[in-house]
Amino acid sequence: MFARLVYESFRRQKRRKLLAGAAITLGVTVATAMIAVATDIGDKINRELRTIGANLLVTPEEDTLDVEIGGINLKPPSDGAFLNEADLPKIEGTFWHNNITGFSPMLPVNVSLQRDARTENLTLLGTYFAKRVSFGKEEFTTGVRSTHPWWKVTSGAWPDDNSSDVLLGERLAARVSAKTGDFVTLSGRELRVSGILSTGGAEDDQVVAPIALAQEVIGKPGVVRRVYVSALTKPEDALARRDPKSMSGPVYDRWYCSPYPQSIAFQLQEVIPHSHAEQIRQVAQNEGAVLTRIEGLIFLVTLAALLASALAVSAAMATAIFERRADVGLMKALGAGRVAVASVFFAEATLLALIGGLVGFGAGTVLARQIGRSIFNSQITIPPVLLPVILAIAVIVTFLGSAAAIRKAVELDPVFALRGEL
């Protein structure tokens, strides 16, 4: 009888049930999409923040001081220590390798440029552009094109990492009036200019070339001066700032397994022999603050979204129940108790919430994907774990929304209800 009551109520009141169901579906859709966006926004903004540049710098452990003003290197080129290029792929073997979005080795060397009987001393910067690197079975591409996204080739193309083509900084190119496709003489080598580079920084006065060329110029194959590493990190907290040497076992494990800039730097030092890794504070410190603000903002907005959808659901439920006073009167007149009346409504509410929740979850997933694709050009993935959570929330909100209306309904006097005098 109970099941028939609920079934018939759905069969005969299709329009009203559809209305309430639509409200629940819409509420759940918005809630799902916002929760998905809120849980993923940290990662997405973190990736956008990587456009500000690398946040970690690896240098040789026993290095002499850098003597550099305005991008002009005044240190004797063979002076100081180097890192071994062959060690770099090991960066992909660190604990947080999935958080490392790219790295670029740098080797600045001094060269002289001869052109039109003029000789100019300048810096040639050897680096990776988009180099294929393999570590174990994994292959990946890394270089300045991913770690330094504000570097732009204004004419021509990026050189191949295995070629000996070079890029000329835009101010340098203007000064020596060189264009894409020209050949320039650098320390006795005839090299093709594959493009003009614009960075807004010191590189505008330099020559940028594949790293092998820079190594050849100073006659030291396989060396690099420093490595810029771009990593997705977690905002620093009190634990992050502690010295790992002073930590006890479990605290140390927690520190090591959190993607703080400090712990990733520590792990880089572990895999690259004789190295010193340090966070670049200008980038690393500030991105934590920006990230916290944006995450906090979206979190609060998500709360507002949840509130609005909860209200929409409860408003729809209250209206749906209020419209059925006559049914309640009839049931009561036929001898149904308060529990029986309430349980019919609660069963209906649960059914509506589950159906609306399922449809809404599906629609919310699509909506979140759409938001991810159109705003961040990447997928927002929704963990399937979210489905039971969303369904539970939908049922609870529907219950809460109907509770007041159901209480009123069970307390209804059947006489008044049947005469329609309420």
Add this chain to the structure above:
Amino acid sequence: MRPSRSESAREVAAGRVKLWHTSMFLRMLVRAAVLRRGRALSALLATVVAAAVATALLNLYSDVQAKLRREFRNYGANIVLVGRDGASLPADALGQVESTLAGRGVVAPFGLVVARTSDGQPIVVAGTDFDRVRQLDRWWSVSSWPSAPRQALIGVRALPVVSPKDQAFDLSFQGHIIHLRPAGMVQTGAAEDSRIYVSPADFVAWTGVQPSTIEVAATGSPEEIAAIMHQLEQAIPGAEVRPVRQIVEGEARVLGKTRATLLAATALIILTAALCVLSTLMGWVFDRRRDFAIMKALGASDRLLNGFFAAEAAALGATGAVIGFVLGVGIAAWIGRVNFHAPVAPRFSVLPLVLAGSIVVTLLAAVLPISLLRRVQPAVILRGE
């Protein structure tokens, strides 16, 4: 021709009827709301919540950019001035930059030379104004800032080279020697770690070199910053003005994405809230089909009925919007305080938007059920069918 007595009496009577109509109309509006307090209140509540959420989000949306830009200024300079072709900047350049900016940012001058330590090692020494650098480069981790003349701030990598035991040391530049005492250590993870910083007075007295770089952290939108750069170029012809592209582009990207996300969220939430108001109000109006039928049975015209329900809905919408606006401004200010540590200023330009929006939604909610009911005979409704 003078109007006859009967005509003027008819006018007075018509006026009375009109007056009675108006007062009856108002009375019905008010009594309807008072007698059905519960239902009217829940409809009002839905309107208030929707208006509050819309106000808060619209306020946030227009303010969040300014708030986040302030966070981005902690990244330091977004404009750099250097002397053309490696020359020093004119001596009055700093004052010029300051007066051009007129408070729209923070400025710090830097002079750089390569000096030698007492054992002949080359080292970069920079002269800068410490009070300004503290404002501009907040990420510098400094153990203690120099406060007296002839005190130096030493980079963490330079420290073991010049002053391993925290002792005073000498530096020489083109035969001139300066005697410095270490005040503290600076760590940034970048070029600063290999340098020594001294005050501009000491720097100029020792080297005779004027600052060659001025770093500017200008506040404002991309257009405002471009305008500032243009003004700086005009004011100091001897300087080359460059944007720090890495910061400017990164900031624009992150801000753009955040705003787009917020916009999508705002649209979704306002849509949900509006639908919530619509369904609550429609239920309320539908519920009053008996009032509707009685009024119609007593001879009320369609126009009067429409007017009655529309006026009721509009009054509800306006009241809800105003209360919601006040609440929403409060919510936005609270979010600003919690998240950005600065209140979000109320934008009164949002009020007409919210007001119009909620009146449209409430009118729609009233008109839809009425147009359904109009087709039904009052007798059918009154019999409860």
